[in-house]
Amino acid sequence: MEKIQIIAIAISILFLLYIVRLIIKGKLREEYSIVWIVCTAVLVVFSFWRSGLDIVSNVVGVYSPPNLVFTAAIFAIFIYLLHLSVVISKLQSQNKQLAQDIALLKEKMK
Amino acid sequence: MMKIAAIVPAYNEEDAIAAVVNDILQEARSQNYSITVIVVNDCSGDSTTEIISKLNCVALNLPINLGIGGAVQTGFKYAFENGFDFAIQIDGDGQHPASEISKLVEAINEKKCDVIIGSRFISKEGFQSSMLRRFGINYFKWLNRFLVGVTVTDSTSGFRLINRKALEIVSEYYPDEYPEPEAIILFSLNKLKIGEVSVTMKERQGGVSSINAVSSIYYMFKVSLAIFYTFIRIKFKK
Numbered sequence: 597m598e599k600i601q602i603i604a605i606a607i608s609i610l611f612l613l614y615i616v617r618l619i620i621k622g623k624l625r626e627e628y629s630i631v632w633i634v635c636t637a638v639l640v641v642f643s644f645w646r647s648g649l650d651i652v653s654n655v656v657g658v659y660s661p662p663n664l665v666f667t668a669a670i671f672a673i674f675i676y677l678l679h680l681s682v683v684i685s686k687l688q689s690q691n692k693q694l695a696q697d698i699a700l701l702k703e704k705m706k
Numbered sequence: 707m708m709k710i711a712a713i714v715p716a717y718n719e720e721d722a723i724a725a726v727v728n729d730i731l732q733e734a735r736s737q738n739y740s741i742t743v744i745v746v747n748d749c750s751g752d753s754t755t756e757i758i759s760k761l762n763c764v765a766l767n768l769p770i771n772l773g774i775g776g777a778v779q780t781g782f783k784y785a786f787e788n789g790f791d792f793a794i795q796i797d798g799d800g801q802h803p804a805s806e807i808s809k810l811v812e813a814i815n816e817k818k819c820d821v822i823i824g825s826r827f828i829s830k831e832g833f834q835s836s837m838l839r840r841f842g843i844n845y846f847k848w849l850n851r852f853l854v855g856v857t858v859t860d861s862t863s864g865f866r867l868i869n870r871k872a873l874e875i876v877s878e879y880y881p882d883e884y885p886e887p888e889a890i891i892l893f894s895l896n897k898l899k900i901g902e903v904s905v906t907m908k909e910r911q912g913g914v915s916s917i918n919a920v921s922s923i924y925y926m927f928k929v930s931l932a933i934f935y936t937f938i939r940i941k942f943k944k
Contacts, residue, residue, distance in 0.1 A: 699766040
């Protein structure tokens with residue numbers, strides 16, 4: 597096992613543990629943790645299975661394996677950011693509704 | 707007797723708000739309709755909250771700042787829930803003189819419209835706004851005409867009187883930011899009749915406009931997008 601491999605494995609596992617800790621402490625909701633757990637799992641798999649990246653690149657027809665890593669990572673990030681924008685938009689509209697209802701209720705209580 | 711809700715959105719308007727509310731009440735005294743003033747305080751940081759609590763009006767205090775659209779919609783919801791026949795939006799900075807309210811009320815009865823917009827640009831009297839702003843207003847005039855075939859000369863005017871039918875629609879959905887041009891599309895796609903009447907506006911008495919020169923590009927872009935989205939959303943729902 598090479599040095600870089602050990603470093604990659606250590607970092608991936610630490611990251612995974614941190615996510616688990618966040619969920620246990622209730623700071624991260626399970627539905628948002630899924631994507632992180634899957635990503636870290638992929639990292640762990642490829643850290644152990646060194647030739648895996650070359651094999652997968654060959655299968656999908658990418659000549660340079662690092663390009664596959666960047667393409668896949670950027671695509672995943674875009675999708676996740678879009679998902680977060682959707683979540684924020686929903687929160688914002690719920691927030692607005694709550695604020696309006698509070699103002700109307702406060703007036704009713706007077 | 708017509709029951710009208712005068713919705714006054716106020717964000718840091720301590721200088722002007724008392725005069726605005728009192729002018730409306732004064733004006734309504736001599737007319738054949740009754741006006742209840744509803745001030746929506748959009749989480750002001752100054753003394754607006756204390757001032758409006760002492761005035762003869764309904765004070766709706768928002769716990770967080772929602773922006774003009776969210777604030778006005780709070781007033782619409784109050785008016786709709788409390789059985790008002792009409793709602794008129796009057797800006798809290800004194801731009802819309804109370805003496806012009808009757809013109810809108812007369813017009814809505816005469817023209818049998820659901821929505822009456824007070825326009826600065828029919829008789830071209832009073833405060834006419836800046837060049838850039840007028841350019842934007844003309845752009846929205848053409849956009850509205852193109853999309854829904856309605857010509858509104860002053861589409862950014864917040865001075866509007868709407869009836870209960872329109873009130874129901876805007877309590878359900880009202881745009882958050884820069885709502886005025888988008889609301890025109892919303893009304894006309896819901897088959898409401900929109901009319902305009904000439905009014906004279908004043909320059910703001912206090913406070914700052916929600917639109918400055920830097921953000922006007924963003925304003926045009928955002929409102930155009932919002933108009934297209936609303937157009938598509940309503941068109942394809944049916």
